[in-house]
Amino acid sequence: MNIGDVAKRTGLPAKTIRYYEEIELLHPARHANGYRYFSEADVHKLRFLGRSRSLGFTIEECRALLGLYSDPGRASADVKAIALDHLSQIDQKLLKLLEMQQTLRQLVDRCHGDDRPDCPILTDLAGKEKAPRSP
Amino acid sequence: MNIGDVAKRTGLPAKTIRYYEEIELLHPARHANGYRYFSEADVHKLRFLGRSRSLGFTIEECRALLGLYSDPGRASADVKAIALDHLSQIDQKLLKLLEMQQTLRQLVDRCHGDDRPDCPILTDLAGKEKAPRSP
DNA sequence: CTACGCCTTCCAGTTACGGGAACGTCAATC
């Protein structure tokens, strides 16, 4: 299969697939004319990568997961450790985003949003520094 | 004030302050010896920036907010528009993260995490492609 | 022969800084 077909079948852009090859996640064969030739195993790998990336794993985590996946002697504990670590990263991001969301929502709700210059959003941005939002 | 004092007073790293000058968010004066000299207004601006960044606004949004802040003829609607746009970005990110969190949590909970290779996390990553998580 | 679509490589840009080198400055101390 050529890269275009693989792109269609995996949902990944061709650019991304080339990138994955460049960083050694993948080693597709080549036709005599220089075109990449992908096997079903390559497609499988790419789907694994696409799914892992869509769950937010970094490329290096994906590399590790892929390594474990192809190692029959793996311990599921190792997989779980990666996933748990990633999960806690997600939890942290979520907390930060929720805080932002709450603060912003309050500010936005208090802004009348008309043609007058008076604006609690700007007042807040200008006034506070490190103090908590609602002391 | 020199950059170190400003860094302490604003909580921003000196590197960041220099960067903000480089991208024209700030134009501190200079001493004869080449050292940056910051006014109280500069400090105020930097606090505004720090606070805006901590709410997740991009640099360009900060630039726009700062412009509105220093424009007495602004319309609060313009400020609100920026904030609302940003808020919807946050909402989107939150949704994505929540989905990831849910999926990952389920997978992690189903993995025994011992020394055996059997692992539902890997099975899931390998098996699914675009189908919803729980059909 | 040419046109078109696919493929290739390579280079640059993205975001918002952080690290570190190499070097100048200032105040205090010896």
Place this chain on the structure above:
DNA sequence: GATTGACGTTCCCGTAACTGGAAGGCGTAG
């Protein structure tokens, strides 16, 4: 006066994970 140490300066590279685009080769249809 020399030195030390803490500060300041500029400049360049690296980050994550791609994306866009240029310049050019390949394959097939008309």
